[in-house]
Amino acid sequence: MTTPSSFDAIIVGAGSVGTPTALALxxxxxxxxxxxxxxxxxxxSNKRAIGGLRATHSDxxxxxxxxxxxxxxxxxxxxxxVDIEWHQGGYSYVAYRPEEERTLKxxxxxxxxxxxxxxxxxxxxxxxxxxDLRRDGLIxxxxxxxxxxxxxxxxxxxxxxxxxxxxxVFRFDERLTGLIASGGRVTGVRTDxxxxxxxxxxxxxxxxxxxVAALAGIDVPVRPDSHEGAVTEAVARFLxxxxxxxxxxxxxxxxxxxxxxTGQVIFCITPSPSLWGMxxxxxxxxxxxxxxxxxxxxxxxxxxxVRRTWRGLYPMTPDGFxxxxxxxxxxxxxxxxxxxxQGFMLGPGLGELIARMVLGTxxxxxxxxxxxxxxxxxxxxxxxxx
Ligand SMILES: Cc1cc2nc3c(=O)[nH]c(=O)nc-3n(C[C@H](O)[C@H](O)[C@H](O)COP(=O)(O)OP(=O)(O)OC[C@H]3O[C@@H](n4cnc5c(N)ncnc54)[C@H](O)[C@@H]3O)c2cc1C
Numbered sequence: 488m489t490t491p492s493s494f495d496a497i498i499v500g501a502g503s504v505g506t507p508t509a510l511a512l513x514x515x516x517x518x519x520x521x522x523x524x525x526x527x528x529x530x531x532s533n534k535r536a537i538g539g540l541r542a543t544h545s546d547x548x549x550x551x552x553x554x555x556x557x558x559x560x561x562x563x564x565x566x567x568x569v570d571i572e573w574h575q576g577g578y579s580y581v582a583y584r585p586e587e588e589r590t591l592k593x594x595x596x597x598x599x600x601x602x603x604x605x606x607x608x609x610x611x612x613x614x615x616x617x618x619d620l621r622r623d624g625l626i627x628x629x630x631x632x633x634x635x636x637x638x639x640x641x642x643x644x645x646x647x648x649x650x651x652x653x654x655x656v657f658r659f660d661e662r663l664t665g666l667i668a669s670g671g672r673v674t675g676v677r678t679d680x681x682x683x684x685x686x687x688x689x690x691x692x693x694x695x696x697x698x699v700a701a702l703a704g705i706d707v708p709v710r711p712d713s714h715e716g717a718v719t720e721a722v723a724r725f726l727x728x729x730x731x732x733x734x735x736x737x738x739x740x741x742x743x744x745x746x747x748x749t750g751q752v753i754f755c756i757t758p759s760p761s762l763w764g765m766x767x768x769x770x771x772x773x774x775x776x777x778x779x780x781x782x783x784x785x786x787x788x789x790x791x792x793v794r795r796t797w798r799g800l801y802p803m804t805p806d807g808f809x810x811x812x813x814x815x816x817x818x819x820x821x822x823x824x825x826x827x828x829q830g831f832m833l834g835p836g837l838g839e840l841i842a843r844m845v846l847g848t849x850x851x852x853x854x855x856x857x858x859x860x861x862x863x864x865x866x867x868x869x870x871x872x873x
Pocket of ligand 1: 499500501502503504505522523524525529530531532533534535536537538539540661662663664691692693694695699713714715716755797798799800801802823824825826827828829830831832833
């Protein structure tokens with residue numbers, strides 16, 4: 488080995504995906520290095536996530552990965568003694584128009600077949616779960632009681648500390664600048680501070696995934712777009728599930744909100760058209776737009792005071808599904824990018840799947856999952872619950 492330190496695997500990016508992946512690889516006994524150009528763990532998109540954790544997706548791959556993630560999040564405190572503010576409030580997609588009722592009902596059979604605990608509730612049953620919902624026009628909605636939420640900051644720090652305890656090495660303020668390869672195979676990485684050797688390099692660079700892949704001569708269709716979030720003051724619990732309203736209106740595609748374990752309501756909206764680019768400066772248009780939709784849905788929310796807004800990036804792909812798999816262009820190079828709006832919920836389950844890929848121990852289910860996420864798929868469809 489010509490490089491000063493060598494590892495079994497190097498992860499580029501210590502974010503929502505890279506950090507739990509470092510944990511899963513270290514737990515498998517591998518010597519792992521995670522590099523991040525920012526000063527500490529989770530400073531990219533991870534800390535901008537609002538904390539929603541669901542296995543309620545439209546495809547078997549994300550359902551399977553997130554069911555495993557939910558197990559990890561839900562049992563973390565019990566297994567490690569560390570509180571990540573997990574709260575199992577469930578998710579509810581509400582329908583006020585036949586269009587959304589149809590979309591949501593059409594997904595139910597596939598979701599149940601994938602092992603998801605989910606049902607359609609008519610309006611009276613849904614009002615028992617979310618009594619404050621506007622009643623006029625409510626048709627019903629889905630309810631998946633085993634989904635939940637947690638703190639992205641506490642969770643990533645918990646994964647980071649556990650990974651370190653298992654021997655994973657993290658280097659911050661260190662940027663990947665190039666790949667070292669020989670005979671079509673990756674042998675290490677070059678950074679702005681040095682060189683490291685490894686037979687496996689995993690690109691988990693989130694919104695910067697395409698830029699990092701280009702350093703290996705690989706083209707991946709990951710394009711960041713920006714989304715804003717906000718948090719209110721804390722109040723006594725009045726809201727169980729994350730509420731998602733997928734009705735498109737002028738200016739926004741959907742919005743979602745929940746009450747955190749510590750009492751704050753945290754919320755987000757999906758702008759329409761998308762705001763492509765890396766701009767993370769907050770806007771003055773976000774809050775009036777999302778607040779009017781939320782207060783229309785749950786009038787009681789008008790009494791809450793907003794404490795802070797922020798803006799962050801979704802690493803988007805053309806079809807709304809992540810890109811995970813070995814690169815054909817360079818042996819030993821893996822892509823784990825394009826998590827869209829779901830990197831926090833995918834992270835721990837995906838980290839374990841990546842560990843099985845590196846160890847060569849994937850199962851039949853894993854291989855089926857990976858066909859959905861293949862970097863070489865046609866990117867034709869569109870995720871229905873993105
Ligand atoms: C407002 C908002 C709300 C959201 N809500 C949710 C939610 O409720 N649930 C959910 O699951 N997801 C949510 N998301 C999406 C989630 O934040 C992302 O999908 C997720 O963080 C992406 O994870 P990642 O690991 O791919 O990227 P990141 O967490 O951004 O990690 C990538 C890391 O790579 C590092 N990096 C980049 N280039 C280099 C380089 N050259 N060298 C070294 N390091 C590099 C970056 O510094 C960064 O730390 C939300 C996002 C936003 C903006």
